[in-house]
Amino acid sequence: MKNRIAAALAASLFVAGIGIGYAAQKVAPQVFHGKSKEDAARALLDVARVQAGDGSWERIAIGRVLYLGGHKQEGQAVFDAMLAGKHEDSDEFRIARVYREAGEWAKAKPLFDRFVANNPKDEKGLAEVGAFYLLNGDRDAAEKLFDRSFAISAEIWATVGAAGAYLGVVPEE
Structure with a gap:
């Protein structure tokens, strides 16, 4: 009985995962049409988070939009989470680019210097x-x-x- 429940649960989670994955591939107009710019951006970023999965470059892109789009603390939280875990030198390089783009050379420089030293x-x-x-x-x-x-x-x-x-x-x- 327990095996059957576990199998049914696993199957339903698998099907739900496929549905979420498929839904993430399409962005319905109601996600952003007719909403304020802020609400449209938030809704699209929510979709992007699902689309990003575990992709580091993708998560950095989301952090970039937040950081440069007026939500600096949220963007910084994305970057901090990335840098706190296992990451590639290219992740630091991309985050440094965001800081540079924001006019924050003092924050970008140490990341660029570390990239140069490691590459x-x-x-x-x-x-x-x-x-x-x-x-x-x-x-x-x-x-x-x-x-x-x-x-x-x-x-x-x-x-x-x-x-x-x-x-x-x-x-x-």
Whole structure:
């Protein structure tokens, strides 16, 4: 009897999971139509959370919208949760980009520096961090990172990112 109940429960949870997963693939107009911008954004972010699952880049994207969209504490909570657990260097890099985009170089810099230290062969990452240094007034540190990047490879995105920084253009993300 217990086995049958457990099997029925497992089957219903499986079917419910499929339904939730399928529903997350479609966003119904009533989720955001006719709502205030704030309510529409909240409702869409709720859907995005389901769509994100355990994806770190996806969760960082949600945190970015919150952080830059006027809900800084909620966005920061997303980032703090990410950084407190097991994460990739690329997660720190993406969070650092958000801080930089928010004009918070002091928060971005240590994350970028850690990424550079842990990824000494990432020519595009080195050039991008160098560009951010240049855009924040540290040409010496920027050019050292450009030198390291170009010593690895002459990768177009690294070269374009460095060139753009000299003209005040933020690298493409």
